[in-house]
Amino acid sequence: MYKVNDRELLNPSEVIEFLYCPRFIYYMRCLKIPQNEHNRFKVMKGRDIHQYKSQINKEYVRKKIACTKKEIDIFLHSKKLGLKGKVDEVLQLADGTMAPLDYKFAEYKGVIYSTYRIQALIYGALISENYEKPVYTGYLCYIRSKNYLAEIKFTQRDWLILDAALKDMRKIIEENYYPKATKYKARCVDCCYKNICVEGLEASKSLEISGF
Amino acid sequence: MLVWVIYDISQDKLRSRVFKICKGYGLYSVQKSVFVGNMEPHEIDELCLRFDDIIKHDEDSVYVFPMCKSDFKAVKLLGQAFDKRLVSDGIKRLFL
Numbered sequence: 001m002y003k004v005n006d007r008e009l010l011n012p013s014e015v016i017e018f019l020y021c022p023r024f025i026y027y028m029r030c031l032k033i034p035q036n037e038h039n040r041f042k043v044m045k046g047r048d049i050h051q052y053k054s055q056i057n058k059e060y061v062r063k064k065i066a067c068t069k070k071e072i073d074i075f076l077h078s079k080k081l082g083l084k085g086k087v088d089e090v091l092q093l094a095d096g097t098m099a100p101l102d103y104k105f106a107e108y109k110g111v112i113y114s115t116y117r118i119q120a121l122i123y124g125a126l127i128s129e130n131y132e133k134p135v136y137t138g139y140l141c142y143i144r145s146k147n148y149l150a151e152i153k154f155t156q157r158d159w160l161i162l163d164a165a166l167k168d169m170r171k172i173i174e175e176n177y178y179p180k181a182t183k184y185k186a187r188c189v190d191c192c193y194k195n196i197c198v199e200g201l202e203a204s205k206s207l208e209i210s211g212f
Numbered sequence: 213m214l215v216w217v218i219y220d221i222s223q224d225k226l227r228s229r230v231f232k233i234c235k236g237y238g239l240y241s242v243q244k245s246v247f248v249g250n251m252e253p254h255e256i257d258e259l260c261l262r263f264d265d266i267i268k269h270d271e272d273s274v275y276v277f278p279m280c281k282s283d284f285k286a287v288k289l290l291g292q293a294f295d296k297r298l299v300s301d302g303i304k305r306l307f308l
Contacts, residue, residue, distance in 0.1 A: 042257075042258055042261065045261060189254075190254045
């Protein structure tokens with residue numbers, strides 16, 4: 001149980017960023033250094049497309065996945081988990097269960113990354129708690145792969161990853177703990193904090209191409 | 213990785229926009245409508261998205277060719293060619 005007040009609720013994006021590199025949370029929440037996402041072309045384009053997607057085909061329900069009803073852009077929160085988030089689509093399925101659907105401005109490369117899995121799981125948990133209906137699956141719609149719909153079956157392992165991530169995030173925020181950076185150095189190259197993070201600076205140097 | 217960007221754009225205004233975008237990503241202009249330089253994979257992806265947004269798909273064309281080290285070494289340059297070391301970021305500082 002996470003005893004948090006409403007202002008301290010975490011959102012799925014922060015959890016994803018934490019899983020990408022734990023130092024994201026430290027820089028954002030402890031040092032209050034903004035990411036300046038508005039400077040990133042892909043982020044802004046993704047947001048525009050999200051906006052567009054939420055306005056078209058409002059009545060369309062996906063028959064392929066036996067969806068009977070959908071709600072668009074639903075803001076949910078959970079005091080139990082200490083999470084809040086806006087779900088792109090909340091789907092009611094024919095078998096009485098519910099499922100989140102999240103649009104991704106990305107290409108489907110044959111594998112669903114754990115960050116996406118956990119984000120879908122968070123949305124699933126929020127839906128399950130707020131609607132009091134079981135949630136066993138989540139859906140991702142890959143916009144850059146002709147709206148390819150990928151299904152995620154939630155497993156116990158996903159819950160364990162989420163639980164551990166939330167505990168670690170609380171530790172960083174509440175104790176101002178400076179965590180270790182991700183072990184995957186390639187992630188530092190595209191990180192918005194690479195200029196202030198020691199790991200990022202080192203990774204940039206090590207990955208630099210020193211002439212042909 | 214090393215990337216070649218080659219474009220054929222009919223409108224002057226659009227062409228200059230593409231030129232400026234390439235310059236903005238640190239690419240070197242080696243010929244008219246031909247750029248080369250070092251880019252990260254995510255930068256290449258972003259560059260392609262930017263081009264996709266502005267070009268006229270029924271008139272214009274843009275080619276983005278990634279190239280590996282060994283292939284770049286095998287490139288033959290004749291006449292007024294560019295500096296291989298400069299475009300591949302082999303030279304870190306320029307004193308003029």
